[in-house]
Amino acid sequence: MTWLLPRLLQALAAALFGFLLGAAVRGTTGFEGLGLGVGVVTGVGLLLLLDAVRGHRLLSWLRGNQQDNAPRDTGLWGELGYRVERAMRDRDRAVARGRVELEQFLSAIEASPNGVLMLDAQEHILWCNRVAADHFALDPKRDLQQRITNLVRAPAFVAYLQAGRFAEPLVLGNGRGPGTLSIIVREYGEGQRLVLTLDITERLRSEAMRRDFVANVSHEIRTPLTVLSGFIETLHTLPLTAVERDRVLVLMNQQTQRMQTLVADLLTLAQLEGSPRPAPDRWVALDGLLLRIAADAEALSAGRHPLRLKPETGVELAGVESELLSAIANLVTNAVRYTPDGGEIEVAWRLLEDGSGELTVIDTGRGIAREHIPRLTERFYRVDGSRSRETGGTGLGLSIVKHVMQRHGGELMIESEVGKGSRFRLVFPAARVRLASDSVLGDEAAFSGAALSDH
Numbered sequence: 379m380t381w382l383l384p385r386l387l388q389a390l391a392a393a394l395f396g397f398l399l400g401a402a403v404r405g406t407t408g409f410e411g412l413g414l415g416v417g418v419v420t421g422v423g424l425l426l427l428l429d430a431v432r433g434h435r436l437l438s439w440l441r442g443n444q445q446d447n448a449p450r451d452t453g454l455w456g457e458l459g460y461r462v463e464r465a466m467r468d469r470d471r472a473v474a475r476g477r478v479e480l481e482q483f484l485s486a487i488e489a490s491p492n493g494v495l496m497l498d499a500q501e502h503i504l505w506c507n508r509v510a511a512d513h514f515a516l517d518p519k520r521d522l523q524q525r526i527t528n529l530v531r532a533p534a535f536v537a538y539l540q541a542g543r544f545a546e547p548l549v550l551g552n553g554r555g556p557g558t559l560s561i562i563v564r565e566y567g568e569g570q571r572l573v574l575t576l577d578i579t580e581r582l583r584s585e586a587m588r589r590d591f592v593a594n595v596s597h598e599i600r601t602p603l604t605v606l607s608g609f610i611e612t613l614h615t616l617p618l619t620a621v622e623r624d625r626v627l628v629l630m631n632q633q634t635q636r637m638q639t640l641v642a643d644l645l646t647l648a649q650l651e652g653s654p655r656p657a658p659d660r661w662v663a664l665d666g667l668l669l670r671i672a673a674d675a676e677a678l679s680a681g682r683h684p685l686r687l688k689p690e691t692g693v694e695l696a697g698v699e700s701e702l703l704s705a706i707a708n709l710v711t712n713a714v715r716y717t718p719d720g721g722e723i724e725v726a727w728r729l730l731e732d733g734s735g736e737l738t739v740i741d742t743g744r745g746i747a748r749e750h751i752p753r754l755t756e757r758f759y760r761v762d763g764s765r766s767r768e769t770g771g772t773g774l775g776l777s778i779v780k781h782v783m784q785r786h787g788g789e790l791m792i793e794s795e796v797g798k799g800s801r802f803r804l805v806f807p808a809a810r811v812r813l814a815s816d817s818v819l820g821d822e823a824a825f826s827g828a829a830l831s832d833h
């Protein structure tokens with residue numbers, strides 16, 4: 379009520395002024411009534427004029443953009459102006475706060491890995507994030523307020539939106555390419571819809587790979603099992619001579635070994651997938667590995683090929699010994715198995731300029747056609763299935779090699795020409811290659827350092 383006192387004072391001042399003017403009029407004219415009339419009219423008129431001026435000032439401010447303060451009058455008009463201004467400033471602040479919160483909320487949705495799109499009741503696009511725009515091949519600005527079914531014309535999507543049954547997500551080929559989208563719609567507000575999109579291409583691919591893998595494993599195991607049960611049946615029902623029995627037993631043994639190799643390779647793959655990355659400080663002498671591999675390869679070749687498998691590298695590799703052995707041995711045994719008698723097989727080593735190292739297994743065998751090369755490291759992929767099985771192959775060897783190299787930060791590279799032969803290169807990163815002589819120096823330095831620090 380701070381405005382009341384100035385208001386009373388103003389009224390009092392106007393009344394006093396009116397009274398004095400009335401008294402002066404009465405004194406000069408002698409008409410008492412005229413003096414009273416002039417006094418009242420003047421007092422009230424003065425008050426009205428004052429109100430009109432202040433009211434006009436406040437109205438002018440309200441009509442404007444209210445950037446500056448409201449007129450700072452005393453009394454009722456001043457109080458009114460101040461209250462109106464405060465209410466407006468509070469509202470502006472609340473609107474600004476709301477806008478910031480909305481922007482933060484939208485940028486959080488924008489950062490979502492999933493697509494988010496909002497539709498009004500007539501299916502016009504109200505907002506969409508970049509992922510949704512990419513999934514539906516939309517322009518996130520230009521296509522706002524457009525009807526989505528005019529832009530995304532896939533019949534399955536249009537029918538899904540129109541049917542209004544959103545309990546199950548819709549699986550849709552991505553308009554932009556070979557990918558697949560999962561689309562979920564939720565209704566909110568008054569007929570508005572929230573459309574969520576998720577790119578499930580990778581998930582479908584890995585599910586398909588898993589299914590293929592299980593089917594392949596089952597097939598690979600079932601074949602020798604069928605053969606074995608056939609032989610058992612034969613042994614059981616037919617009166618065989620001792621020679622025939624021995625022959626059947628040899629064949630049964632071959633099938634069992636085939637299954638054993640398959641299970642061993644599967645276990646190796648499972649172990650590779652499940653175990654941590656090889657430590658970078660466990661050093662394995664490459665020459666020692668090559669000696670062991672050469673002995674096995676010589677036995678497998680049985681003198682059918684000229685072999686040069688023991689280069690003196692003087693190098694150590696950082697990693698898991700059994701994995702490195704398995705990777706190199708797979709390449710060397712493949713070379714023996716896929717090289718006709720008389721073909722040459724060689725293992726070469728070289729240090730590259732950047733400190734990395736390259737082990738190459740070279741053969742002059744049958745070679746591999748260009749179109750097969752990118753697929754060789756897929757599980758169970760074989761160029762010639764019967765040749766692979768004949769020689770005890772599982773179709774898993776090169777995928778084991780690739781896996782081992784990836785885990786060691788290296789790479790498997792394949793070059794081959796049909797009829798001329800193949801080169802399988804294993805490239806190890808510099809951090810995992812050192813000269814064995816350096817290791818002795820390094821170990822001595824470490825030892826003398828330790829000895830010094832002991833004293």
Ligand code: ADP
Nearest residue numbers: 712713716760761762766771772773774775776
């Ligand atoms: P497998 O057990 O069948 O040998 P791998 O994964 O080791 O399986 O090899 C995949 C396929 O690559 C083989 O089936 C074979 O067709 C081909 N291959 C591998 N190494 C050689 C090579 N040195 N020369 C020719 N073909 C090869």
